[in-house]
Amino acid sequence: MADTLTSQQVVDITKQHNFGTWRRGKQWNPxxxxxxxxxxxxxxxxxxxxxxSAQLMCVNLGYNNQAVIKSIQDQAAELAYIQPSYTTNARAELSQLLLEVLPAGLTKFFFCTSGTEAVEAALKIARLYTGKTKVIGRYRSYHGSTATSMGATGDARRWPSEPRSKLPGVVFGPEVNCYKCPLKHSYPECGIACADYLEYMIRNEGDVAAVLCESVVGTNGVLIPPPGYYQKLRRICDENNILLIADEVMAGWGRTGKWFAINHWDVQPDILTTAKGITSAYVPLGLTAVSQKISDFFEENLFAHGHTYEAHPLTLGPAVATIREMQRLxxxxxxxxxxxxxxxxxxxxxxxxxxxxxxxxxxxxxxxxxxxxxxxxxxxxxxxxxxxxxxxxxxxxxxxxxxxxxxxxxxxxxxxxxxxxxxxxxxxxxxxxxxxxxxxxxxxxxx
Known part of the structure; x- marks a missing residue:
């Protein structure tokens, strides 16, 4: 039927029966x-x-990469789906590859189908592991569109959903923005006051499980922390026994000239979330990676999370091919x-x-x-x-x-x-x- 439709009919049907996300319907002309x-x-x-702009900053390999396309075809022919309580060749191979390219110390993985789901998993893991509730985010941030990830988003995209879906326990602090500092300071004379402010919040909020940061803020302006920011934030988290979560959904997979943006500062997060470039967006895949200490905790404690499409074989095979292509090229x-x-x-x-x-x-x-x-x-x-x-x-x-x-x-x-x-x-x-x-x-x- 699609072959018989004119291009205008395709557009009209899409507008009539699909939502134009993050916009008013009357303004959408796809x-x-x-x-x-x-x-x-x-x-x-x-x-x-x-x-x-690689679409939504995700088509890192460009279009029509034949190795990734073939991996999709091969995986579909071998095994299109199996529930996540089983394992597959693709799951094991990707896990081994991740140990090569992820920041050192991240050893346990949860596979989902988007960045927003990866953040959802990360926050749930942080609360289960620490036994604490609160999460500190930053104002110029975006972490996804589902309830938990949107609740942890600092920018105004969360406004239309508040207060009904506001996530309890999330508080926001200043982003790191040396061009237009929210604290009206100047680097380096400031002594990285934006990190000090987060420490002040941690000590005055109590019950803080984690600090959630985009390693390099993405849509909100590619905000790059100055030297010393992440080292200081890592120390603050360690001294207060809380977790540091690096959101690398957009900044990961070679985008910044390192495999992951956090590598620029030689800092190891406790949890890393990513998606987009992991498959060059050819198929939907998200990843939550955690440190060994968190992995050890769940050997004796219930990992209370999961869903039908977790570790879906059709998403994992292409991720292997994408990483191999990144290495080859x-x-x-x-x-x-x-x-x-x-x-x-x-x-x-x-x-x-x-x-x-x-x-x-x-x-x-x-x-x-x-x-x-x-x-x-x-x-x-x-x-x-x-x-x-x-x-x-x-x-x-x-x-x-x-x-x-x-x-x-x-x-x-x-x-x-x-x-x-x-x-x-x-x-x-x-x-x-x-x-x-x-x-x-x-x-x-x-x-």
């Missing part, structure tokens, strides 16, 4: 995409788009190398455009923050405007980029630039030439 190859995807009219080192090139190009744009407040990034994970005033760091738009569905300046620029054949993820007053790790310098140049042109929209609004 692009009908039919194929992808390398760093490019193609719509039903035949127009090609360079994917400059040396993509972690390549992300670091191409990231240096990207950073030079983006900083050249900052020098040229008065609307760019800051450029920041690691590897192939960058943010370009737009401001009305570089000195005051005033954003063009607010959270409330976004929630009200008002047009944002970054969305106008992103629309022009799409018209130029480039997909770029816009959010609030910044862009998240996170292309597939296979992107070439020529493709980067092509995208940034268009970006350079369309930033004139924001420049013109500076009075």
């Amino acid at each position: 692009l009908h995409v039919v194929s992808g190859d390398g760093c490019w995807f193609t719509d039903a009219s035949g127009k090609r788009y360079l994917d400059f 040396n993509l972690v080192d390549r992300a670091a190398e191409m990231g240096s090139y990207m950073g030079e190009k983006l900083n050249a744009l900052k020098a040229k455009h008065p609307s760019i407040g800051e450029v920041r990034g690691l590897g192939l994970f960058w943010a370009v923050e737009l401001v009305k005033d570089q000195k005051l760091k005033t954003p063009f738009n607010t959270w409330q405007e976004k929630l009200d569905g008002k047009p944002l300046v970054v969305d106008q620029i992103a629309a022009r980029m799409m018209a130029s054949g480039i997909f770029l993820q816009a959010w609030m007053s910044h862009f998240v630039i996170a292309p597939p790790l296979i992107i070439t310098k020529e493709e980067i140049d092509f995208a940034l030439a268009a970006f350079d042109e369309h930033l004139s929209i924001a420049d013109a609004l500076i009075g």
Whole structure:
């Protein structure tokens, strides 16, 4: 039947019978995409788009990787499903591979089907292990859309669900943001006061099980901690006998030029959550990895968690293939190398455009923050405007980029630039030439 539908019918049926998530239905006009190859995807009219943000910062291998596609086919032919109380070849092979690439000391794994489920599992594990209740999150954070993970999310996406689904026991502290410090300090003179504030919270809240952090904040602006932040936070957690949870759903899998972002600071988390790049998003897989001390606890205590699609064979086989492809193509080192090139190009744009407040990034994970005033760091738009569905300046620029054949993820007053790790310098140049042109929209609004 699908072959007989026009592209417009496909769009109309989708709009009529599907939710356009994180938007009002009347504002949704989905692009009908039919194929992808390398760093490019193609719509039903035949127009090609360079994917400059790896969709939702997840298609790390690009499109149409034949090794991963074959692994899906092979796993489906071998064993499409078995309940999680059994095991499979793919489960054992992936577990062995994870011991090679994850931060040292993470030895026990729970497999689910998304990043939000991985965070749900992590928080449940932390509470079971510690016997404590509270979790400290940070305000500029996103951890998922189900009840627990949304309750632990600091940004305004949790507002529409409150107070009915607010998660008891979650309290929020300041994010680490050296560009626009929420405590109005400056690094390094501040002595990393944002970490000190979390310590103050821990000691005054009581009953704290864990601190939950995106190792590098993703959608909320690729916020990169300064040297010493995670080392200090690790010490604070140890001194107060609480767990440190690193959310690497977006920042993991080579994105920052290390296998995992937390590796930049040589800090070992007690729990790590990830998804997205673990299969290059070809199939849905999430992972919660824990330290040996937590693993030992559950040898004698009930692991009170699980679901039907836990450790689903069709998700695990492709994860093995994805890791092997990353190793074969040396993509972690390549992300670091191409990231240096990207950073030079983006900083050249900052020098040229008065609307760019800051450029920041690691590897192939960058943010370009737009401001009305570089000195005051005033954003063009607010959270409330976004929630009200008002047009944002970054969305106008992103629309022009799409018209130029480039997909770029816009959010609030910044862009998240996170292309597939296979992107070439020529493709980067092509995208940034268009970006350079369309930033004139924001420049013109500076009075």
